[in-house]
Amino acid sequence: MPDILLIGDSIRSPELRHEVQIEIGDPFLYAEVDGRRVAIVWSVEGDRIASVDPAIEIVPSETFSMADFLRDGVNLYDVAAFQAVRMVRSLGITSALVPSSFPLRAADELRSAGIEIVVDQRHFDDRRRVKSAAELEGVRVAQRAAEDGMAAIASALRRSETSAGGRVLAGEVLTCEGLQLLATEAFALRGCRGDDLIVARGAQAADGHDPGSGQVGNDDVVLCDIFPRHLASGCFADMTRTFRVGAPDETLSLWHAQCVEALELAVSMVRPGIEGSEMHRAVSAFFEDRGHPTQFSAPEGSVLRDGFYHGLGHGVGLEVHEAPGLGRFGHPLVAGDVIALEPGLYRHGWGGVRVEDLVLVTADACEVLTEYPYGLDP
Amino acid sequence: MSDVLIIGETFRSPEMRHEVPLGVPDPFVYLEHDGVRHVYVGSMEAERIRGLGLDLEVHPLEEIGIDELYAQNLDWHEMSLAWAARACAHAGLGHATVPHTFPAGHLDRLRQTGIELTVDQSVFDARRRAKTGAQLAGVRRAQRAAEAGLDVAVALVRSADNDGGVLVLDGEPLTVERVKAAMRVVFAEHGCSADDFVVAPGPQGAGGHEMGHGPIRVGEPVVFDLWPRDDTSFCFADMTRTIAVGPVRDEVREWHRLTREALAVTTSMIRAGVECQSVFAAACDVYESAGYPTQRTKTAGEVLRNGFFHGLGHGVGLEVHEGPYMGLLPGGVLLAGDVVTLEPGLYEPAVGGVRLEDIVLVTDDGCEILTRFPYDLEV
Numbered sequence: 001m002p003d004i005l006l007i008g009d010s011i012r013s014p015e016l017r018h019e020v021q022i023e024i025g026d027p028f029l030y031a032e033v034d035g036r037r038v039a040i041v042w043s044v045e046g047d048r049i050a051s052v053d054p055a056i057e058i059v060p061s062e063t064f065s066m067a068d069f070l071r072d073g074v075n076l077y078d079v080a081a082f083q084a085v086r087m088v089r090s091l092g093i094t095s096a097l098v099p100s101s102f103p104l105r106a107a108d109e110l111r112s113a114g115i116e117i118v119v120d121q122r123h124f125d126d127r128r129r130v131k132s133a134a135e136l137e138g139v140r141v142a143q144r145a146a147e148d149g150m151a152a153i154a155s156a157l158r159r160s161e162t163s164a165g166g167r168v169l170a171g172e173v174l175t176c177e178g179l180q181l182l183a184t185e186a187f188a189l190r191g192c193r194g195d196d197l198i199v200a201r202g203a204q205a206a207d208g209h210d211p212g213s214g215q216v217g218n219d220d221v222v223l224c225d226i227f228p229r230h231l232a233s234g235c236f237a238d239m240t241r242t243f244r245v246g247a248p249d250e251t252l253s254l255w256h257a258q259c260v261e262a263l264e265l266a267v268s269m270v271r272p273g274i275e276g277s278e279m280h281r282a283v284s285a286f287f288e289d290r291g292h293p294t295q296f297s298a299p300e301g302s303v304l305r306d307g308f309y310h311g312l313g314h315g316v317g318l319e320v321h322e323a324p325g326l327g328r329f330g331h332p333l334v335a336g337d338v339i340a341l342e343p344g345l346y347r348h349g350w351g352g353v354r355v356e357d358l359v360l361v362t363a364d365a366c367e368v369l370t371e372y373p374y375g376l377d378p
Numbered sequence: 379m380s381d382v383l384i385i386g387e388t389f390r391s392p393e394m395r396h397e398v399p400l401g402v403p404d405p406f407v408y409l410e411h412d413g414v415r416h417v418y419v420g421s422m423e424a425e426r427i428r429g430l431g432l433d434l435e436v437h438p439l440e441e442i443g444i445d446e447l448y449a450q451n452l453d454w455h456e457m458s459l460a461w462a463a464r465a466c467a468h469a470g471l472g473h474a475t476v477p478h479t480f481p482a483g484h485l486d487r488l489r490q491t492g493i494e495l496t497v498d499q500s501v502f503d504a505r506r507r508a509k510t511g512a513q514l515a516g517v518r519r520a521q522r523a524a525e526a527g528l529d530v531a532v533a534l535v536r537s538a539d540n541d542g543g544v545l546v547l548d549g550e551p552l553t554v555e556r557v558k559a560a561m562r563v564v565f566a567e568h569g570c571s572a573d574d575f576v577v578a579p580g581p582q583g584a585g586g587h588e589m590g591h592g593p594i595r596v597g598e599p600v601v602f603d604l605w606p607r608d609d610t611s612f613c614f615a616d617m618t619r620t621i622a623v624g625p626v627r628d629e630v631r632e633w634h635r636l637t638r639e640a641l642a643v644t645t646s647m648i649r650a651g652v653e654c655q656s657v658f659a660a661a662c663d664v665y666e667s668a669g670y671p672t673q674r675t676k677t678a679g680e681v682l683r684n685g686f687f688h689g690l691g692h693g694v695g696l697e698v699h700e701g702p703y704m705g706l707l708p709g710g711v712l713l714a715g716d717v718v719t720l721e722p723g724l725y726e727p728a729v730g731g732v733r734l735e736d737i738v739l740v741t742d743d744g745c746e747i748l749t750r751f752p753y754d755l756e757v
Binding site for chain 2 (some may be wrong): 018047073231
């Protein structure tokens with residue numbers, strides 16, 4: 001086993017959060033050396049880590065004296081890098097694997113001190129493919145929060161009324177921002193938070209990551225892609241539903257039915273060993289057969305903004321987008337992967353439809369973790 | 379002006395968020411070459427970034443031959459390294475300054491292609507010291523959210539009953555978890571969200587970053603340290619109050635009195651040009667003269683867990699902890715436009731702790747205190 005080295009905080013670094021399962025907001029050092037798992041961290045945080053994972057050996061960072069740095073007036077960033085070298089040396093590490101995001105300043109300092117730093121992101125991704133029991137439980141809680149948020153949005157859309165300027169609810173203008181807030185409140189009650197959730201209306205729904213803004217129209221499409229993070233575990237869920245308020249739209253209804261069928265096709269293909277890219281190709285072929293452009297039909301070098309223009313899905317865990325990939329390039333699925341499948345159809349400047357479920361890959365197929373109807377009616 | 383390179387997404391990289399103030403969840407390339415700001419990003423995001431109306435040259439990846447790379451059937455990570463290298467070559471980048479967190483994976487690839495990278499975090503920190511109008515407005519909104527959250531928490535503990543020394547509300551113990559859930563809803567109503575935060579009763583409050591859990595007892599200090607983030611600007615606020623229901627022991631009252639004094643003394647020192655270390659030293663003076671240990675009095679290598687064991691404060695903006703730092707290490711001088719926290723505290727592991735924290739905006743002749751919340755210990 002090669003030695004492992006991580007430097008960062010466990011809120012932003014999924015690699016660190018996988019090893020140290022609580023939020024540590026300031027950067028610290030974690031290493032695996034000769035079978036030992038060691039965290040060198042401020043003693044105040046060390047107590048917290050020890051209380052959740054006694055297998056991690058805690059070395060208080062205060063035991064690395066800074067007296068000489070203070071005497072010499074060394075600045076803060078240099079102190080952190082020099083301390084990293086002292087810490088790594090104290091552990092007897094001469095060569096270590098690090099993730100791609102390993103901080104460059106520390107890497108340079110360690111390398112010039114003669115310590116070999118080998119970047120191997122694949123190693124760290126592979127560790128996270130099969131979720132721990134606590135991570136999977138966190139994904140499930142986040143998924144319940146997502147469903148509560150979606151139900152809150154749907155309920156507001158259902159209860160809304162038409163007015164001269166667009167949709168209103170209880171005498172107030174009904175906006176995408178207001179709908180986002182309803183979802184966020186539902187997340188809070190489940191111990192989850194959402195960053196930039198998407199509640200996009202009309203033409204905004206055509207642009208994959210437009211978070212959405214403004215008043216919902218009387219006859220409008222509202223695309224909701226929400227991805228709450230469960231705070232205690234750090235794990236995400238990810239789900240999308242598309243709603244139509246007011247008069248039905250024939251094109252939208254047709255596309256919606258096709259997306260739901262494409263999702264069913266994708267779910268039916270999930271099993272360990274299948275290539276993520278093979279699933280993406282199958283769903284793309286399904287859409288091409290129905291006359292939609294895809295990443296495969298578009299001429300090389302062109303910017304595709306219509307049809308099924310994005311990948312089929314991605315892994316979900318300590319990051320909302322992680323391995324395995326299910327796009328033009330991808331990975332073979334393994335039992336224990338949690339993946340989001342999100343077929344969509346769009347017309348730039350007009351609008352779009354996307355539906356997305358979260359599934360757990362099992363020994364012979366999958367378990368769909370999302371429990372929410374697909375209906376276009378909210 | 380030397381060239382600059384940042385690779386990352388805007389949720390986790392404050393350097394990137396400062397340049398592209400929009401939520402972009404997947405990593406992309408930002409660079410400055412010969413005074414022109416370039417963004418290389420998936421075509422799905424290109425239009426949103428153009429929509430910011432900033433002086434950014436936005437290049438969708440099709441422009442640098444992403445489809446050729448797909449045809450090579452590269453691994454996921456190889457792919458991201460390869461297109462970032464293409465972006466740098468396309469812009470003609472030869473040498474660039476990067477932040478200290480620049481991903482080491484990209485470093486190795488770019489150096490292979492002959493691009494020279496120099497780490498200089500001070501360049502990026504300096505850009506973020508004086509806040510933009512939008513950022514400062516965001517800090518203020520986040521601060522209002524923190525205060526509204528604490529208002530709700532105080533109202534909850536006040537309305538609770540004393541059941542054998544434990545707070546009870548509506549027949550159930552009023553736990554830290556219940557209080558936090560109510561506060562999160564208030565944050566959300568203010569357009570803010572938060573990672574876990576500190577509501578630490580009794581001995582838990584001595585742990586500095588112990589987030590807190592379980593029932594709350596009458597007469598024990600509860601440390602509330604809150605740092606909600608405004609979800610529009612991605613800027614943080616940061617505030618701490620220590621609150622107890624019912625009378626506390628005299629010792630805790632004395633800690634609170636000294637901590638208010640340390641906060642008042644250090645706040646009065648804040649203005650552009652003052653040395654960060656000297657503000658920290660003034661807080662230490664207050665505590666040391668009352669007989670409490672500080673980072674200055676401990677021996678090298680000693681793990682200090684009581685007294686004033688941490689630094690005094692830090693900058694707040696796109697990160698909750700950023701420069702300037704007011705602690706033991708040299709942190710330079712304060713600048714007009716800095717938003718900094720002042721958070722003196724005293725602790726004793728068996729009992730708990732008292733911490734008070736305000737955020738202030740540094741001006742040429744003093745500061746504006748952004749926090750509007752009473753300091754009272756016993757409610």
